[in-house]
Amino acid sequence: MTIFNAFSKGFGRQSRKQNKKQGLGQGKGSETSLASSTSNASSATGSTGATTAATNNGQVQGSAFGNKKPLFVRQPFIQSALVKGSFKTIVILPRYVDLGDWLALNMFEFFSNLKQFHLVIDEFCTARTCPSMSAGPGLDYLWLDANRKPIRLPAETYTSYVLTWINNKLNDETLFPTRANMTFPANFPSTLRNIYRQMLRIFAHYYHNHFETLVHLSMEAHWNSFFAHFVSFGREFSLIDKRDIEPLQELISAFEAQGKLS
Numbered sequence: 491m492t493i494f495n496a497f498s499k500g501f502g503r504q505s506r507k508q509n510k511k512q513g514l515g516q517g518k519g520s521e522t523s524l525a526s527s528t529s530n531a532s533s534a535t536g537s538t539g540a541t542t543a544a545t546n547n548g549q550v551q552g553s554a555f556g557n558k559k560p561l562f563v564r565q566p567f568i569q570s571a572l573v574k575g576s577f578k579t580i581v582i583l584p585r586y587v588d589l590g591d592w593l594a595l596n597m598f599e600f601f602s603n604l605k606q607f608h609l610v611i612d613e614f615c616t617a618r619t620c621p622s623m624s625a626g627p628g629l630d631y632l633w634l635d636a637n638r639k640p641i642r643l644p645a646e647t648y649t650s651y652v653l654t655w656i657n658n659k660l661n662d663e664t665l666f667p668t669r670a671n672m673t674f675p676a677n678f679p680s681t682l683r684n685i686y687r688q689m690l691r692i693f694a695h696y697y698h699n700h701f702e703t704l705v706h707l708s709m710e711a712h713w714n715s716f717f718a719h720f721v722s723f724g725r726e727f728s729l730i731d732k733r734d735i736e737p738l739q740e741l742i743s744a745f746e747a748q749g750k751l752s
């Protein structure tokens with residue numbers, strides 16, 4: 491798990507979320523309403539997952555890069571990596587380790603690292619920069635509200651809901667048991683796939699909308715290696731739905747050609 495250890499370095503920044511909110515003219519009230527609506531939205535996603543939609547919203551089409559290829563699939567960034575070689579060797583189930591334990595451990599660590607990146611990106615992801623949870627031209631992820639109605643949320647709100655929802659799942663002892671005498675539930679695989687899908691959407695949004703920021707912060711090598719590790723793990727344990735990787739397919743194909751993914 492050397493890749494995870496590497497991520498723990500260089501993330502000492504405090505989120506300036508509060509400053510950002512004040513800059514947008516939002517005060518304590520919005521924090522309160524966010525918290526109160528999170529549980530409803532989270533429970534909706536917990537049973538069904540969020541959905542996607544093509545959008546006619548011109549604000550998200552073409553992302554920040556116009557008609558050019560997104561920055562993350564251009565040289566030299568597409569080759570930036572913290573770790574060389576294939577991730578296959580570190581995602582396969584180690585001998586004598588329980589499969590459920592291995593899956594749970596890795597999901598905890600992916601989540602922990604994704605939260606670290608979120609702390610960094612969150613101050614750049616505002617209702618003004620990202621009025622929807624977009625992942626490239628014509629693709630918006632929609633949130634299902636408490637009535638299972640798809641709604642378009644600013645990416646910062648969507649992301650916060652997702653992270654809260656995942657955190658609640660991971661801390662639910664009935665889903666992720668930590669005591670030796672407990673077993674993983676029958677719906678464990680579907681729970682993992684739902685969590686994985688939502689994390690993948692955050693990757694997709696950050697790649698398409700905030701990769702430039704990661705480059706400015708010299709974090710693109712960490713980010714690329716983190717993502718290659720995440721995809722390698724998802725493939726190894728069949729957590730990926732093909733439709734979900736479409737926004738990042740070109741990048742994934744490049745990683746395959748580079749030998750990071752097999």
Ligand SMILES: [Zn+2]
Binds near residue numbers: 615616619
């Ligand atoms: Zn954003």
